[in-house]
Amino acid sequence: MSAEEASPLRSASRVAPEDRLAIGISFGNSNSSIAYTFDDRVEVIANEDGDRQIPTVLSYVDGEEYYGQQAKNFLVRNPKNTVAYFKDLLGRDFAAIDPTYCHASAHPQEANGAVAFTIIDKAGEPVSGDSDETKPADPSTVPVHDIATRYLRRLVGSASDYLGRKVTSAVISVPSNFVDAQRQAIVKAADAANLEILQLISDPAAIAAAYTARIDAEANSSDTAGADQQKDKVLLVLDLGGTRSDATVLISSAGMATVLAAVHDYEFVGAALDKVLIDHFAKEFAKKNKGVDPRENARSLAKLRLEAEATKKALSLGTNASFSVESLADGIDFTSTINRVRYETLARPVFEGINRLAAEAVKKAGLDPLEIDVVLLSGGSAHTPRIAVNMSTLFGEHASVVAPSTVPSATNPSELQARGAALQANLVRDFDAEEIEQSAHSAVSTVQHTSLAVGVIATPLSVGADGETEVFTPIILAESAVPVRRAILLAGPKEGGDVLLRFAEGSTHVHTIAPPKKEAKTEADDNSDDEDDSDFDSDDDDEEEQRKKGWKVQGLLAEAALRGVKAGAKIEVAISIRADMAVSFTAREVGGKAAVRGSF
Ligand code: ATP
Ligand code: MG
Numbered sequence: 335m336s337a338e339e340a341s342p343l344r345s346a347s348r349v350a351p352e353d354r355l356a357i358g359i360s361f362g363n364s365n366s367s368i369a370y371t372f373d374d375r376v377e378v379i380a381n382e383d384g385d386r387q388i389p390t391v392l393s394y395v396d397g398e399e400y401y402g403q404q405a406k407n408f409l410v411r412n413p414k415n416t417v418a419y420f421k422d423l424l425g426r427d428f429a430a431i432d433p434t435y436c437h438a439s440a441h442p443q444e445a446n447g448a449v450a451f452t453i454i455d456k457a458g459e460p461v462s463g464d465s466d467e468t469k470p471a472d473p474s475t476v477p478v479h480d481i482a483t484r485y486l487r488r489l490v491g492s493a494s495d496y497l498g499r500k501v502t503s504a505v506i507s508v509p510s511n512f513v514d515a516q517r518q519a520i521v522k523a524a525d526a527a528n529l530e531i532l533q534l535i536s537d538p539a540a541i542a543a544a545y546t547a548r549i550d551a552e553a554n555s556s557d558t559a560g561a562d563q564q565k566d567k568v569l570l571v572l573d574l575g576g577t578r579s580d581a582t583v584l585i586s587s588a589g590m591a592t593v594l595a596a597v598h599d600y601e602f603v604g605a606a607l608d609k610v611l612i613d614h615f616a617k618e619f620a621k622k623n624k625g626v627d628p629r630e631n632a633r634s635l636a637k638l639r640l641e642a643e644a645t646k647k648a649l650s651l652g653t654n655a656s657f658s659v660e661s662l663a664d665g666i667d668f669t670s671t672i673n674r675v676r677y678e679t680l681a682r683p684v685f686e687g688i689n690r691l692a693a694e695a696v697k698k699a700g701l702d703p704l705e706i707d708v709v710l711l712s713g714g715s716a717h718t719p720r721i722a723v724n725m726s727t728l729f730g731e732h733a734s735v736v737a738p739s740t741v742p743s744a745t746n747p748s749e750l751q752a753r754g755a756a757l758q759a760n761l762v763r764d765f766d767a768e769e770i771e772q773s774a775h776s777a778v779s780t781v782q783h784t785s786l787a788v789g790v791i792a793t794p795l796s797v798g799a800d801g802e803t804e805v806f807t808p809i810i811l812a813e814s815a816v817p818v819r820r821a822i823l824l825a826g827p828k829e830g831g832d833v834l835l836r837f838a839e840g841s842t843h844v845h846t847i848a849p850p851k852k853e854a855k856t857e858a859d860d861n862s863d864d865e866d867d868s869d870f871d872s873d874d875d876d877e878e879e880q881r882k883k884g885w886k887v888q889g890l891l892a893e894a895a896l897r898g899v900k901a902g903a904k905i906e907v908a909i910s911i912r913a914d915m916a917v918s919f920t921a922r923e924v925g926g927k928a929a930v931r932g933s934f
Contacts, residue, residue: 349502349530356503356532356763357493358755360540361486361520363421363435364576364604365714366390367752368493371760376544378749381492387714387748388492391418391439392485397457397471401488410636413439415453419577420485423449423478425512425519435577435605438636442478449478482523490529503530505759507751509580510536510596532762538571538582540754541712542591545569545736547757548745567707568594570729572692573751574715576604579688581695583706585811587787592811595699602687604646604715610681611642611672615657619668628663637662649674650717650738678720689724704732711737716747765817786839786888787811788917790907793834794827795895806840806885809909821908826923830901835921837891837909837934891917892934899923 357379358369365387369378378386385403393405393416400408408416419435420442428444436442440451452475458468493501506520512534521531535543566587573580582596616629616638628634637659648655653674662668678685696703709725716722722737729735736744745753789808809820827833896905904924911917918933 351764354503354530354763355494355497355499355501356505356759357490357497357501358540358752358757358759359486359489359504359506360537360751360755361421361506361508362390362575362751363419363578364390365748366485366489367749368489369749369752369756370493370497371756376547376753376756378746378752379493379496381489382495388489389418390421390485391416392481392488393417394453394455397455399455399484399488401485407640409439410633410640413632413636415455416440417451417453417476417481420451420478420481422577424482424523425516432600438632438639443475445475445477450475451478451481452476479519479523479526482520483526486524486529487527490527501529503532503759503763505533505535505755505762506531507537507540507755508534509578509598510538510582510593511580511598532759532765535755535758536593537573537580537751538584538593538596539591540752540758541571541573541710541750542569542584542586542754543757544745544750544753545708545710546586546591547753568701568705570692570696570706570709570733572688572709572711572713572716572721572725574604574688574711574713574718574721576714579603579691579713579715581691583695583699583701587808587811592787594701595695597691597695597698599687599691602684602691604713606684606687607646607681607715607718608639608642610684611645611657611677612638614672614680615642615668615670618670619662619666622668623664623666626663626666628668631663634663645672646677647717649677650719674719681720685720685724688721689728692725692728703729706733709733709735710750711735712747712750714748786841787885788891788909788911789838789840789885790824790909790919790921791836791838791887792824792905792907793836794829795832795834804887806838806887807907808840808885809907810911817911817913819908819910821906823924824905824907826899826901826903826905828902830899830903833896833899833905835894835896835907835919835930837893837917837919839888839891840885841888892919892932894919894921894930894932896921896923896928896930899928900926 360367367378367386367388369376380386381388381402383403388402389406391401391405393400393408393412395408395412395415405416406418409418416439418439423431423442426449427447428449431442431449433442440453442449443452452473454471454473455476456471456474458470461467461469490501504524506524508517508520517534520534524531566585569584569586571582571584577600579599579602580596583594584591585594612629616627620627628638641657641659645655645657654671656669656671658669660667696706706729709729711722711725716737719739722735722739725735726740737747738744787808788810789806791804791806793804807822807824809822810818899905900923903926905921906924907919907921909917909919916933918931920929920931922929
């Protein structure tokens with residue numbers, strides 16, 4: 335690592351590109367994951383305990399720090415010195431936080447308006463020289479950003495151990511509604527852990543990136559590359575975690591994603607599914623044991639909670655699961671079973687809430703459910719078969735629902751976010767300090783974005799550009815964070831010859847055409863979150879209705895001619911936009927001599 339000094343904000347964590355080892359991190363309120371992009375694959379790294387979903391929990395026992403699943407297990411015996419669900423408290427005023435999820439662990443407190451925890455994180459002192467007795471150490475008040483620093487240090491430590499080299503840098507994915515202060519707090523916490531943040535990307539963008547990378551890889555290996563990859567796809571990303579559920583509609587095109595709408599929910603979440611089982615088994619226990627309710631005792635409740643989650647996970651795989659806790663309450667052991675049908679009946683209100691969330695996002699995007707191409711389930715709760723079934727019912731006839739229970743080969747939904755972050759880390763790790771400064775800045779303040787898509791209109795010169803139907807192929811999508819570079823492949827002219835490339839800005843539209851009515855009029859799409867496509871006939875029930883995504887050219891930027899392209903050859907066109915928004919392009923015949931470059 336170079337000892338470069340830099341701006342006060344991230345001084346400790348500026349690393350020269352050649353010294354960088356960059357990973358992707360998904361930093362959840364419930365679980366985190368770390369991933370690395372090797373030359374040919376992305377791998378989600380297991381920590382020392384063998385976990386790839388690492389609970390976002392720290393626990394202190396006799397001055398020893400535990401993290402992940404080991405720390406989570408201490409919620410039963412050492413809740414006061416165990417810190418959980420802290421990530422969503424970062425960058426918030428004490429008065430603004432919802433401490434609900436911290437009831438069963440160290441409680442957040444106010445320290446100068448900020449959030450802190452009072453925990454005993456040091457070893458006790460011997461009472462006297464010749465006695466085995468120790469007196470507990472004094473409690474420390476640890477601000478939440480310190481907790482985050484300690485946790486990130488552990489994550490990075492696990493990644494470094496695995497990779498055999500010190501991890502210096504990371505891309506972290508964060509919820510798309512995280513505000514500046516929250517983003518800043520994460521960067522600051524990482525800084526203190528000596529971790530350079532290359533970029534913060536949004537959770538749905540990371541999820542979509544991991545998904546499209548996989549689809550592209552499959553298309554390449556099955557030789558259907560090109561046209562199909564470049565088709566726009568409307569994705570509904572449902573990210574279902576432990577304490578939040580997010581539904582995001584985005585258009586994915588040539589590897590870039592543009593968000594149309596996002597909705598967030600904190601009620602219909604994984605923890606609510608746990609509660610269904612906690613209540614069910616607590617009642618059963620009470621019935622069998624003279625009304626003793628294990629929820630009334632903190633330790634019993636902690637045991638119930640851990641076992642309920644395990645049972646819930648077992649029900650994602652099997653149709654029956656057991657529930658068993660030693661000494662649940664009053665020293666009484668408890669064993670029971672439940673089947674999936676019963677569970678799904680009990681949990682129906684939660685599942686219905688998730689259905690509504692999905693429908694709401696589509697509505698907010700101004701789309702008809704028919705217009706969704708892919709429903710991509712992500713997050714731990716996405717393993718739940720019932721949720722995938724419900725999505726198939728809502729969208730399934732026209733959309734593919736991607737979840738473990740519907741597509742057995744689907745990427746593990748618990749890993750999508752970290753994989754996407756790792757892909758992004760791989761993409762930006764070679765950026766120099768200035769570009770990183772720009773992109774790190776953009777990640778923590780106003781994001782520097784392209785406002786419109788930038789793409790190309792390619793026409794064979796032989797036919798003359800004028801008479802041809804113009805096809806705008808987007809290369810860099812609207813609202814891409816800069817700096818950015820993208821390349822695409824185009825089919826060259828069948829007979830070969832010269833090709834005119836006109837670079838332009840364009841905007842997209844997704845709309846429904848219901849024949850035999852004439853085509854709906856195309857208007858510029860400003861890609862805003864809550865756009866309302868009221869101009870369009872979306873209430874048409876016609877079975878023949880088609881979905882069409884069109885591009886409209888908003889302005890020509892530059893022209894170039896690629897000379898003497900061989901018959902049937904492919905043309906690679908690449909555009910890069912620098913942090914200062916300067917645009918340059920290259921175009922070349924794949925495997926041939928023709929090439930042209932320029933800037934505008
Ligand atoms: P959040 O930030 O919303 O708290 P997260 O993003 O940190 O969550 P995830 O790992 O995506 O965490 O989701 C955690 C939730 O997923 C927990 O409620 C957990 O019980 C649940 N979960 C994990 N695996 C499964 C499974 N196999 N079946 C059902 N639920 C699961
Ligand atoms: Mg999450």
